[in-house]
Amino acid sequence: MTILDGATDPTRLEPRPALEAREITKRFDGVHALENAGLSVRPGEIHALLGENGAGKSTLIKVLTGIYAPDSGTLLRNGEEIEFANVRVANHAGVVALYQELSVIPSISVAENILLGDQTPSRGGIVQWKTLRRRARAQLDSINQKIPLGMLAGDLSPVQQTMVAFARALAMDANVLILDEPTASLTDTEITDLFAVLRSLRDRGVAIVYVSHRLEEVFELCDRLTIMRNGQTIVTKDVADSHIDEVISTMVGRNAGELYPDRGTATTTVALTAKDLDGRRVKDVSFEVHRGEVLGIGGLAGSGRSELLRILSGAQKHSAGEITVGETTLPKSPGVPRALAAGIALVPEERRAQGVILGASIQDNIAVANISAVSTMGVVSGARITDITTRGMRDLQIKARTPRQHVSELSGGNQQKVVLAKMLARKPAVLLMDEPTRGIDVGTKAEIYRLIRRLAEAGTAVITVSSELPELIGMSDRILIMHEGRISGEVAAAEADEEILLAYCYGKADAHDNLS
């Protein structure tokens, strides 16, 4: 285990780093966001940057790309000390960060996206379209992508958009690429394509910093890893010498312990019945979930699992079928208010776009889903809002200064807890959760698994959709797998393994028989 040490000169022992940060300290309002943090990336490696939310990864990246000026510490580019006054300077020096949400400009063509700004070839202010297309094509060719240059970037799939962003970075002669959660919205095959491109870039000598919460990916793709905790760099080592459990406990700073709580015993009382549901993607889906049961739903992206939850929550219309909660059969396409009233609550997939109002306080967010509970005759009671908020914050251990703190200032895990708190305040009989732990750190993940189990023990029926098979197996009592809109398999979680689930995911109906 090599502890990163800025004082010794590493150039004699190993290849000279393409980009190195030494003893970086950055404070905000007197609070240390980074304290003697460091990172050293060699040319031709994929280097994972790991840590829980709030560990300082984003701040470090922003220092590396000139968005933040560090309070102290040094940056070295190919061994030479350098300062990045702003993002443009960093980009000119070949250091480019790609963020998921901002990867392309949707309203302009692929070619223009690849050669943006200074890169656009022009003569006397007139764009040279031929040159533009030729250069853009060359960049796409270099990463083996066949994306039509004239297409609007907004019409591309997420992975194609990422590829266009890569091409743009290459057009800027970037040889240090920083990627923040690049796979978050990609399907499995798209991830495979992405990894192939990343490997080819690495083989061309590009240094890649890879930030991800998906440790499986890190172990598949990366050469070395650096773990951060509380603003400090804890360790840098070869992936080959690392073990996933050890990485997790280093990130968390204690033994990760058992990530998943023990399974419970579901009752035989049916909480919700779905009968012959049809939607845009969902076809002929029927199932039951019992009080006290955690039902996991898996499947590939696009298999209809999210749509199923949206139909059950009333957020999306369905063309046929029946939803029954307890004794009550809901009217067709009931709409969210009626589904909520019947006791079905949804924790949606996209936390920031669907779960919380970022610019509003915690208590205002919680109030939105509980307006009638906190009001009398149309008049809202501030005391009752504060009351349910403090209770929710205590029960879920939301880390915030006050109930009036803006949700945008919270970490991803705490934002997710706010979404949970606002739905749990309604005491739902059936809780639907779409990717409940996406993009949140390991410690909070474990908390959410325990919470789900606690809810089930109190009699709630919980339905969770997850694209991570270990999570599906770990937290559920029973698992349904969807394939092309239909339920392709059902397994008791205790008997499930990833192989069986994956076979169902690909629609092999006889998977279970063949494998067992």
Next chain:
Amino acid sequence: MTTSRNLGVEDATDVRAVPRRSVGQKLLSSGTVLALVVLILFFFLMRPDVFLSFTNVKNILYQVAILAIIAGAQTIVMVVGDFDLSVAATSALAGAVAASLMISGWPIALAIFAALIVGLLIGLANGLLIAYVNLSAFVATLATLTSVTGLAFMVTEGTTLFNLPPEFNNLGQGKFLEIPLPVFIAIGISAILWFVLRFTTLGRRWYATGGNVEVSRLSGVNVRRARLLAFTVAGFVSAIGGVLLAARLGSASAVQGEDNLLFSVAAVFLGMTIVRSGAANLVGTMVGVAIIGVMSNGLNILGVNAYVQQVVTGLIIIAAVTLSSLKTRER
């Protein structure tokens, strides 16, 4: 409009929102409030004998009363994340309808009632087009602005209607305790709107919808109905302003109060800068209205002509909003 904004609950009157700072400090930290204070000081120093006299303060209040009402209507729509270009046209039509009915012999109360219903229906039409037909607020209200102005010309036959009943004119010109009635009416309406926005479930739903439509929908808010209601209320309130304006002028024309469209949007924008979240809020809007009123009155006193006043108004808006955004960037 941005999609992520605050539920506006921590508005300028709220001490607890940010600990360790008093209301006064909070207000002063906003460029907009600072601009108002500077303006008042400036005009006071220029004309200490006139500017803060009882008569002049009363004048300012009288001058801004109707703008305050229309800006209140605009605030509601902007809370939901939209805006309404037809507020001033709606008010003009409402004034014209009331005037024309009274001239043809309708009882005053009934004529006013009919005018208010007309405003409500225009608002309802805006709301239906925007919330249910999914037109953009810009397109829908621009279209109603055009048609409504046309209707107002039809009602007035392109002229100015006058010789309205003195009891009606008294609504706009009468006084109570030396203070003109429209001031009381404006204060009353503002207080009601403030209460609705801040303390009712409807206000909560409006702010939630303006904060993030999809989050609100998934939380069980009937987003379409919320937007529909916002435009309907805005139409109704605009009509009140229009009727009052006709009473104050003792006449009605198709174009009276045109300025109130731009000034109402400006007032709401100025007001949005006084809360941390940047959401439309009634207290802020009233600060914005005060800035516009103080400026126009002060420049009048100094003898600056109306065209220059308009130029300066635009500059003040830029200055106040810039100051506030500088503060945000520091954070």
